[in-house]
Amino acid sequence: MARVHISIDRLRGRPRARSSRAADGAGETCPKCGTHFRGEELVRNARVCTSCGHHFPASAHQRLDALADRGEWIEPWTELRASDPLRFRDLEPYTSRVAKAEAKSDGSGEAMAIAQLEIHGQPAIAAAMDFGFLGGSMGSVVGEKLVRASERAAESGLPLVVITASGGARMQEGILALMQMARTVVAYEAMADAHLPVVVVLGNPTTGGVWASFAALGDVTYAEPGALIAFSGPRVIEQTTRERLPEDFGLAETQLANGQIDAVVDRRELPERIGRVLAILERPRGLEAPPAFVWAQERAAWAAQTLPTLPKRLAMRIRGDGAEG
Amino acid sequence: MTARRGRRFVRRLTDRISPRRAVEHDTTWQTIQLVRHPERPYTLDYIARLFSDFEELHGDRSHSDDPAIVAGLARYGRGAVAVIGHQKGRDAQDRVFRSFGMPGPEGYRKGMRVMEIAGRLSLPVITLIDTPGAFPGAEAEQRGQGVAIAASMRAMLRLDVPVVSVVVGEGSSGGALALGVADRVLMLENSTYSVISPEGGAAILWRDAAKAPLAAAAFKPTAANCFRWGVADAVVPEPAGGAHADHDEAARLLDGYLRRALRDLAALEPAERRRQRRERYRRIGAHREVASGDRASMITPRPRGDAAAASNE
Numbered sequence: 001m002a003r004v005h006i007s008i009d010r011l012r013g014r015p016r017a018r019s020s021r022a023a024d025g026a027g028e029t030c031p032k033c034g035t036h037f038r039g040e041e042l043v044r045n046a047r048v049c050t051s052c053g054h055h056f057p058a059s060a061h062q063r064l065d066a067l068a069d070r071g072e073w074i075e076p077w078t079e080l081r082a083s084d085p086l087r088f089r090d091l092e093p094y095t096s097r098v099a100k101a102e103a104k105s106d107g108s109g110e111a112m113a114i115a116q117l118e119i120h121g122q123p124a125i126a127a128a129m130d131f132g133f134l135g136g137s138m139g140s141v142v143g144e145k146l147v148r149a150s151e152r153a154a155e156s157g158l159p160l161v162v163i164t165a166s167g168g169a170r171m172q173e174g175i176l177a178l179m180q181m182a183r184t185v186v187a188y189e190a191m192a193d194a195h196l197p198v199v200v201v202l203g204n205p206t207t208g209g210v211w212a213s214f215a216a217l218g219d220v221t222y223a224e225p226g227a228l229i230a231f232s233g234p235r236v237i238e239q240t241t242r243e244r245l246p247e248d249f250g251l252a253e254t255q256l257a258n259g260q261i262d263a264v265v266d267r268r269e270l271p272e273r274i275g276r277v278l279a280i281l282e283r284p285r286g287l288e289a290p291p292a293f294v295w296a297q298e299r300a301a302w303a304a305q306t307l308p309t310l311p312k313r314l315a316m317r318i319r320g321d322g323a324e325g
Numbered sequence: 326m327t328a329r330r331g332r333r334f335v336r337r338l339t340d341r342i343s344p345r346r347a348v349e350h351d352t353t354w355q356t357i358q359l360v361r362h363p364e365r366p367y368t369l370d371y372i373a374r375l376f377s378d379f380e381e382l383h384g385d386r387s388h389s390d391d392p393a394i395v396a397g398l399a400r401y402g403r404g405a406v407a408v409i410g411h412q413k414g415r416d417a418q419d420r421v422f423r424s425f426g427m428p429g430p431e432g433y434r435k436g437m438r439v440m441e442i443a444g445r446l447s448l449p450v451i452t453l454i455d456t457p458g459a460f461p462g463a464e465a466e467q468r469g470q471g472v473a474i475a476a477s478m479r480a481m482l483r484l485d486v487p488v489v490s491v492v493v494g495e496g497s498s499g500g501a502l503a504l505g506v507a508d509r510v511l512m513l514e515n516s517t518y519s520v521i522s523p524e525g526g527a528a529i530l531w532r533d534a535a536k537a538p539l540a541a542a543a544f545k546p547t548a549a550n551c552f553r554w555g556v557a558d559a560v561v562p563e564p565a566g567g568a569h570a571d572h573d574e575a576a577r578l579l580d581g582y583l584r585r586a587l588r589d590l591a592a593l594e595p596a597e598r599r600r601q602r603r604e605r606y607r608r609i610g611a612h613r614e615v616a617s618g619d620r621a622s623m624i625t626p627r628p629r630g631d632a633a634a635a636s637n638e
Contacts, residue, residue, distance in 0.1 A: 090530035140610030232461030
C-alpha cells in the first residue's frame, strides 16, 4: 500500500514539521563550525548548515522532502519488511535489531524509501536510502524495492533517481545480502531496456556492496559534499593492509578528481540540478503510457479515503492542488 | 554496562553447553579450514587439468595486468571457452605477487575484456571463484574498484553466451560476486560463499576478529546452505578428505558437472538464456510483507510537542 507524504503544515501556512527524529526540541550543533540549530531550522535548509554548508545526516524521508516539489510525494511498498533467513544472531538477534530500527525509523520500514514525485517540474520515481536504519545496509528488501521502483519507472516512462547512504550489504542476511548486489544491477536493466535514464546521488557514506553495485551504475552520478565513497572503507584498509591513508581518502571531492563521479552537488541545489538534467533528457510523449497515470490513480484513492476526514477548507486546498488527478 | 556484560557471559555459557550450536559451529569452522588448506587446488591447477590447451591473456588495456585474476582462451572438449578466475599464490613470494587472490579494478577490467571477446566469438564463459575479497587499498579505490565490480556484474548479466561460475575456494564479498553472475552456479563441496570473511564479520559485528569461528557459523557460508537458498545450483563432490588430497580427482569430478551445465545451457536460445539469468537474480532474496493496515495514517501525524512549538511562533 502507499502512503502520501504531503506537507499539511505548508498548507496551513506554517513551517513544515514532519521528521520525528529531528523534532526532539534539543536541536543540533554543527560539528564543523559550532552553529546551533533549533527545531525545524535545519530541516528547512535540507539539513545543511546555514553558515558553513556542512551536510548533516538526513533520513530517507528528509531527503525526499527536500527533493520533491512542494515537499509532496507518494510512497509505495511500505509493507515490505526484512525476514531472517539465516536466523542470524551476533551480539543481538537480527530480528530485534530490525525491530529497533523500525521503531525509530520514519515509517518506510526499511533502509530504502521509494517515492513518486516531481523534481523541479519533472515527474520521476526516486529511491532514497536511510543510513539511520541499520547503517543503510542493503538486504533483500532494499533489493526488492529497487527492482520494483525501476520496473515501475520503466513501465511509466519515468526517469529513476537514486539517493544512496549505506555502509554496504547487510551482513545479517549473509549470502542473500551479497546477492542483492547482482539483483540491483538487474533492476537497472529494466531502465536500460526502456531507454530511460538513471540519476544517482551518493550521500554520506556510500561504501561496500552498495557502491560496488547500483550506486556505481548511474548514467549521471552526483555526490554530496564530503560524502565518503569507497568500496573498502578507511578502517578496513588500515586493518588489512596497514596502509596509511591520506586525510581526503574516498571523499566526494577526491572521487571527482579520480574520475569516479560527475559532480559534487550541494543538497540544497539537488532538485534544480536533477530537474535540469531530466529536462535535457525529456522525450516527447507520444502514445506511450501517460507518466502521471499511477500517481493520479493512487492520489485519487487517497483523496477518496482521506479528504472527508479533513477540515473543509484544508480539503479544498488539497483538491485544488491535485487538479491533475 | 554490567547488564550487557552479564548477558554476554550468559551467552558464552549457553554457547558452551548447547550441543546443537556447538556442533554446527565446529563443522562450519572445519569447512573454513579445509577451504583454506595450503594444498587446495587453485584456478590454474583446475585450468591445467580441465582444458586441453589454454592461452592466458594479460592486461586491461588501460593501466596494468592484475595477477590476482587469470583470464584466457581454452580448448574444452570439442569447443573453445573463455576462462576467468581468481588466482592465489602457493608460496610466500607467489602469494604476494597474486595479492592473496584479491583483485584490483584492473583484474575485473581484464575479465570484462575477455568476456567481450567471448560474447563476440560465441565462446561459453567459465569463471572460477576463489578470493577473500577485492583488494582494499587507496590506489584500487582511486582507479575505480567499485565501478569495476559493478560493471563486471553487468557485463556477465548481458552476455549472449552460456555462463557458468564455479566457487572452487572461498567466495567472499563483492570481489567474488563480480565473477559470479551466471546461468549456473556450481559450488565445490567444501567451498564457501559469503557476504564477508568470518574474520571481517567478527571484527564488525562482534568487535573481535578472534570470534571468527562464531561468525562463520552465523553466516552459514557452506555449499549446502547456498544450495538450499538457491544461490548455488549444484554441489560438486570433492575427493575423500577434500580437494587438496587429490587435485586430479577434484578436477575430474568438476569436469562432469561443468560439461553437464554447458550442455544444458547450449540447448537454450541466447535470448532465453539471458532472460532466465536475469530472472534468477531479479528474484533472489527473502522478505516478508506486513498487513497494509500497519501505520495506516496516510498523512503523517504531527508530533505533539511540535504542535506546541509551532503555535509559539
